[in-house]
Amino acid sequence: MSLIVQKFGGTSVGDIDRIMKAAEKTRAEFDRGNQLAVVVSAMSGVTNQLVAYCDAITDDHDTREYDSIVASGEQVTAGLFALALQKYGLKARSWLGWQVPIVTDTQHGRARIVDIQTEDLRACLAAGEIPVVAGFQGLSDGGRISTLGRGGSDTSAVALAAALNAERCDIYTDVDGVYTTDPRIVTRARKIPRVSFEEMLEMASVGAKVLQVRSVAMAMRHRVRVQVLSTFAPEIGSDLPGTLIVDEDEIMEKELVSGLAFSRDDAKITLEGVHNAPGLAASIFAPLSNAGIIVDMIVQDIALGKDAITNMTFTVGKRDLAQAVRLFEEERAAGRLNFKAIHTDSDIVKISAIGVGMKSQSGVALKMFQILAEKGINIEVISTSEIKTSVLIKDAYTELALRALHTAYGLDAA
Numbered sequence: 001m002s003l004i005v006q007k008f009g010g011t012s013v014g015d016i017d018r019i020m021k022a023a024e025k026t027r028a029e030f031d032r033g034n035q036l037a038v039v040v041s042a043m044s045g046v047t048n049q050l051v052a053y054c055d056a057i058t059d060d061h062d063t064r065e066y067d068s069i070v071a072s073g074e075q076v077t078a079g080l081f082a083l084a085l086q087k088y089g090l091k092a093r094s095w096l097g098w099q100v101p102i103v104t105d106t107q108h109g110r111a112r113i114v115d116i117q118t119e120d121l122r123a124c125l126a127a128g129e130i131p132v133v134a135g136f137q138g139l140s141d142g143g144r145i146s147t148l149g150r151g152g153s154d155t156s157a158v159a160l161a162a163a164l165n166a167e168r169c170d171i172y173t174d175v176d177g178v179y180t181t182d183p184r185i186v187t188r189a190r191k192i193p194r195v196s197f198e199e200m201l202e203m204a205s206v207g208a209k210v211l212q213v214r215s216v217a218m219a220m221r222h223r224v225r226v227q228v229l230s231t232f233a234p235e236i237g238s239d240l241p242g243t244l245i246v247d248e249d250e251i252m253e254k255e256l257v258s259g260l261a262f263s264r265d266d267a268k269i270t271l272e273g274v275h276n277a278p279g280l281a282a283s284i285f286a287p288l289s290n291a292g293i294i295v296d297m298i299v300q301d302i303a304l305g306k307d308a309i310t311n312m313t314f315t316v317g318k319r320d321l322a323q324a325v326r327l328f329e330e331e332r333a334a335g336r337l338n339f340k341a342i343h344t345d346s347d348i349v350k351i352s353a354i355g356v357g358m359k360s361q362s363g364v365a366l367k368m369f370q371i372l373a374e375k376g377i378n379i380e381v382i383s384t385s386e387i388k389t390s391v392l393i394k395d396a397y398t399e400l401a402l403r404a405l406h407t408a409y410g411l412d413a414a
């Protein structure tokens with residue numbers, strides 16, 4: 001008998017019919033003789049609504065109260081899912097994060113799991129019962145409810161699979177696997193049967209929201225076998241119908257580019273007229289770092305002339321933009337940083353090509369620049385890593401760029 005952790009995302013539990021349909025997947029796996037633990041998200045749209053309620057009061061909220069509010073969506077679906085399983089004649093009960101408990105650190109709003117105490121869950125499993133665990137939430141210091149960041153139910157599921165030593169973690173969603181790019185944007189996107197942890201980590205970190213980044217990092221660290229598959233597609237005879245995330249050496253064909261991703265979560269900041277001297281970058285990025293603001297792409301213009309005046313451009317999360325600008329104004333007022341003007345742009349998108357094949361072959365970046373040039377699309381910032389090339393362009397060109405690059409890298413479905 002194997003233990004499988006199943007996670008159902010927002011659309012998979014979007015209404016009562018869907019919850020019944022999702023619960024059928026659990027019943028089918030149970031009928032095959034497996035032990036099951038289920039993790040659920042809130043019904044689709046619910047978490048956004050809860051976040052909007054908080055924002056309507058203040059955008060500078062007490063994150064502990066924010067967590068208590070936004071975690072509530074998962075409580076409802078955990079209970080409903082347990083009821084659905086009971087209706088199918090299975091023994092089931094719901095578990096909230098604090099009841100397990102899933103212990104996290106105190107970084108409310110983006111807490112990290114530090115421990116899952118599995119004793120009670122194991123007793124539940126041993127009694128032939130299916131635990132239905134509310135995803136996205138945990139218990140922080142002082143008995144406070146915490147949440148793991150948007151999309152965090154994936155991480156709850158993988159963490160639970162690791163803690164319970166599960167055979168596999170099945171992430172049920174509204175697509176039947178991981179695709180070469182978001183199939184909602186590029187209809188020619190192709191399903192990838194197997195993807196390495198490393199590639200999936202890069203894809204998720206540059207915007208492929210099919211899995212939360214932390215869930216992939218956790219799966220990689222604890223060697224959890226993760227499968228992404230559809231709640232709604234009929235099973236077509238295969239044991240593993242979705243995409244499996246595996247070690248790189250389990251993949252025979254190493255594609256040069258295995259996928260494209262995009263992110264509209266970033267905003268661009270340019271500090272115009274900064275003085276290029278030792279310590280410049282530190283004085284710009286220290287205040288951001290101290291405030292917990294993550295900086296992604298960075299370019300510094302070459303400083304010409306004897307007064308060495310230059311510009312520094314970089315990206316931060318859109319949600320951090322206002323705070324970042326405020327910090328720079330404060331630094332300037334305090335005389336710690338000098339610049340002529342600050343420019344911001346939120347109408348941008350980051351497009352990235354990912355592939356482990358890039359480690360050993362060149363030309364990916366060049367092809368990207370050529371294709372975008374052919375389409376008349378201006379590149380504003382570039383960044384690269386061992387297995388990724390990213391460019392920042394105007395948001396309006398997202399679809400055009402993705403489709404053209406998808407074809408150029410030979411990723412289109414036949």
Ligand code: ADP
Pocket residue numbers: 008009010011012041151172173174175177178179180181182183184207208209210211259
């Ligand atoms: P859930 O609510 O089940 O967690 P999400 O909306 O978080 O689902 O993730 C699934 C969505 O991820 C898909 O509907 C798809 O639009 C998007 N997506 C983005 N990139 C990819 C990709 N490379 N492969 C598959 N889906 C992707």
Ligand code: ASP
Pocket residue numbers: 009010041042047048073135136149150151152153154
């Ligand atoms: N409900 C949470 C969100 O929308 C967590 C999740 O769905 O994974 O972000």
Ligand code: MG
Pocket residue numbers: 009151154209210211212
């Ligand atoms: Mg998700």
